[in-house]
Amino acid sequence: MQPSNASHSSPVEAAKREAHLVVFPEVFVPGTPIWIDTQTIWDGDEEWFRLLAENAVVIPIHAIEQLGAITREHSVWLVSEWTN
Numbered sequence: 001m002q003p004s005n006a007s008h009s010s011p012v013e014a015a016k017r018e019a020h021l022v023v024f025p026e027v028f029v030p031g032t033p034i035w036i037d038t039q040t041i042w043d044g045d046e047e048w049f050r051l052l053a054e055n056a057v058v059i060p061i062h063a064i065e066q067l068g069a070i071t072r073e074h075s076v077w078l079v080s081e082w083t084n
Contacts, residue, residue: 024081
């Protein structure tokens with residue numbers, strides 16, 4: 001998954017309107033997949049972890065660094081839920 005441009009433009013636009021806090025919506029970064037409650041994890045952990053890893057969302061470090069640069073440049077705080 002690549003972060004959308006909205007994650008970069010929204011904080012900048014909010015800062016231009018003198019916002020100091022930008023809160024991303026719930027599950028802006030997806031958490032555990034819906035099927036997680038359909039698998040019995042103690043029966044065949046290897047398969048369960050394989051499925052979880054295959055469905056994981058990876059956020060590249062450069063995306064996090066860009067958001068950090070935006071917060072410093074525009075003096076805003078960013079809040080996002082990181083579901084696990």
